[in-house]
Amino acid sequence: xxxxxxxxxxxxxxxxxxFCTGVTIxxxxxxxxxxxxxxxxxxxxxxxxxxxxxxxxxxxxTWRRIQRVGLFCVNVLAEGHHELSRAFGTRRADKFAGxxxxxxxxxxxxxxxxxxxxxxxxxxxxxGGDHSIVVGRVQALGSCGVDGPLLFFKGRYRTAGPVxxxxxxxxxxxxxxxxxxxxxx
Numbered sequence: 001x002x003x004x005x006x007x008x009x010x011x012x013x014x015x016x017x018x019f020c021t022g023v024t025i026x027x028x029x030x031x032x033x034x035x036x037x038x039x040x041x042x043x044x045x046x047x048x049x050x051x052x053x054x055x056x057x058x059x060x061x062t063w064r065r066i067q068r069v070g071l072f073c074v075n076v077l078a079e080g081h082h083e084l085s086r087a088f089g090t091r092r093a094d095k096f097a098g099x100x101x102x103x104x105x106x107x108x109x110x111x112x113x114x115x116x117x118x119x120x121x122x123x124x125x126x127x128g129g130d131h132s133i134v135v136g137r138v139q140a141l142g143s144c145g146v147d148g149p150l151l152f153f154k155g156r157y158r159t160a161g162p163v164x165x166x167x168x169x170x171x172x173x174x175x176x177x178x179x180x181x182x183x184x185x
Contacts, residue, residue, distance in 0.1 A: 038089035050138035075114040078147035117142035
């Protein structure tokens with residue numbers, strides 16, 4: 001039997017820091033008020049049914065509250081939301097102090113100025129090491145802002161460079177708009 005060497009967690013973080021991600025804040029609300037955390041481990045999962053996926057730390061207080069309520073909102077951050085992301089990336093008591101928000105149809109917080117949002121219900125939860133893998137069913141979607149997204153790459157916040165209107169769409173953009181989207185997957 002071959003023994004697989006242990007992977008150093010710092011090296012794991014360094015290597016996958018080279019994978020650029022968007023930044024979201026996942027929110028919920030219960031009898032104790034609003035709660036949320038910054039989350040890079042988020043992705044749309046399925047068109048039919050409309051599902052998303054995010055991965056909170058299993059020990060997260062906000063995750064426990066989401067589990068109890070069964071509802072959450074994914075707020076996609078726009079460029080310029082560095083400080084908002086930093087505030088929600090900490091364990092401080094009131095992350096919502098000074099943060100404007102309105103309730104989504106299920107009552108979960110939509111952060112003002114978010115690039116867009118999706119209000120969801122918890123569909124399934126799977127173990128994922130020191131994290132949980134949460135699948136959510138989208139219940140409502142927000143409109144899309146005009147700003148660029150807030151990105152995270154190599155341990156730093158970044159923004160997307162502007163794209164010239166004269167540049168032709170990428171092949172994948174054309175395929176995503178193709179009426180028979182199953183042709184390209």
